Amino acid sequence: MAERTRRVAVLPAPWRARYRATPWWARVTLIWAASRIVTTALVLLLANVQGPNAWTSASPGYADFANMWDGRWYNIVAVVGYPSTLPFTADGHVGESAWAFMPGYPAIVRLLMVLVGQPWAPMAVLVSVAFSLGAALLFYRLMRRVLDSSTALFSVVLFCVAPLSPLLQFGYAESMYLFLLTLALLLLLQRRYALLFPVITVMALTRPSGLAFALALGLHTVYRAVTRRQDPFPAADRVLAASVTGYSLLVGLAWPAIAWIGTGSITAYTDTELAWRAPYIGYQELIPFTAWFQSGVWWLGMPLGIVAVIVLILLFGAALFLPPVKRLGVDLRLWLASYALYLLAVFFPQSSTFRLLMPMFPLLGALAPPRNTGYRIALVLAGILGQWGWLLLCWGVDGADWTPP
Numbered sequence: 001m002a003e004r005t006r007r008v009a010v011l012p013a014p015w016r017a018r019y020r021a022t023p024w025w026a027r028v029t030l031i032w033a034a035s036r037i038v039t040t041a042l043v044l045l046l047a048n049v050q051g052p053n054a055w056t057s058a059s060p061g062y063a064d065f066a067n068m069w070d071g072r073w074y075n076i077v078a079v080v081g082y083p084s085t086l087p088f089t090a091d092g093h094v095g096e097s098a099w100a101f102m103p104g105y106p107a108i109v110r111l112l113m114v115l116v117g118q119p120w121a122p123m124a125v126l127v128s129v130a131f132s133l134g135a136a137l138l139f140y141r142l143m144r145r146v147l148d149s150s151t152a153l154f155s156v157v158l159f160c161v162a163p164l165s166p167l168l169q170f171g172y173a174e175s176m177y178l179f180l181l182t183l184a185l186l187l188l189l190q191r192r193y194a195l196l197f198p199v200i201t202v203m204a205l206t207r208p209s210g211l212a213f214a215l216a217l218g219l220h221t222v223y224r225a226v227t228r229r230q231d232p233f234p235a236a237d238r239v240l241a242a243s244v245t246g247y248s249l250l251v252g253l254a255w256p257a258i259a260w261i262g263t264g265s266i267t268a269y270t271d272t273e274l275a276w277r278a279p280y281i282g283y284q285e286l287i288p289f290t291a292w293f294q295s296g297v298w299w300l301g302m303p304l305g306i307v308a309v310i311v312l313i314l315l316f317g318a319a320l321f322l323p324p325v326k327r328l329g330v331d332l333r334l335w336l337a338s339y340a341l342y343l344l345a346v347f348f349p350q351s352s353t354f355r356l357l358m359p360m361f362p363l364l365g366a367l368a369p370p371r372n373t374g375y376r377i378a379l380v381l382a383g384i385l386g387q388w389g390w391l392l393l394c395w396g397v398d399g400a401d402w403t404p405p
Contacts, residue, residue, distance in 0.1 A: 028156050032136045035160035046391050053397040063121035071171030075120045078106035086263050093283040094271035099259045104206030105173035124171035131175040132168035138182040143365050145189045146329045155368040163386025177207040189331055193240035200248050210252020212342035216335045217245040277348040291348040324366035332362045351394050351403040
């Protein structure tokens, strides 16, 4: 607090008064707006040199450029819906289809398309941008539960300039999902269990998340039961916490069940998801906790690939007990551990790994506390440079591109 006062004190008196009078939401909004200007400039710069590709002509406009890759699948869901018959490859395997993409985000965009009378691309960008602002505002409130106001505000800066923050204004579901996830985590820290039911419902139909959040809720419930002498855990709260845990587990399985009903195949969803990893390791069954090791071997060979994955697991586990991470509190660390376990169980790492790591954004709060100006400037510049690197590597299309975002 003293350091923040000293920093404010060097400003002219009218500026100091204006800063102190500015509400937290206005500060967050200004940070968000400034970051979107920077990111938009980077996106337009790359779009200007983008050649013709499967989604756009050369040098596309912003909205078209922001809806490449999976944005087209969400567009299909919004306009056409889901196929009743699974597509098959020439050798008899289930191919890629819209069933891999959940309906929450395209449903919101579709509703706006109907109300405003505009096509998919600009409405998808509008929805993502709106949810990104909401996510930034909620992220500040979440970090204020565990950090002081200045550090929480810098956490928002890191969130807004993070290497994958361009996705917050693209035709992807991540912006909406992060908004819902931040809201769910905030409600969890506030122990407002009843309000989690509708949030988890929409969240689980936006991005795969119900199972990971159910694990976090279950661990939270166990932890509260074990520590109830220091932190009372009334019977009503125990019932609600256990109920919302079970509910999250059910809705986590809802989309695979819906795909089964819609296609007649009990494995429709998982088979469709597996089609995306087939170019790397061929068509295989989904065996939990094997994909990371398969990916390690594909990228690095034997035995280095296996060793690398084990080292990553150990390093991540150790990181959860570092003082800056412990400062985030038990509940956020339980989410980080649960989501990491979920990814380890089902995800095949490749270039979209960066995007799949976005739900671990509470870790930004662990990077924010040092007040050194040089350190903070370096982090912001690293985030902006990371955006450009990610846009070049994963978003821009260069011929037969094999690095999907």
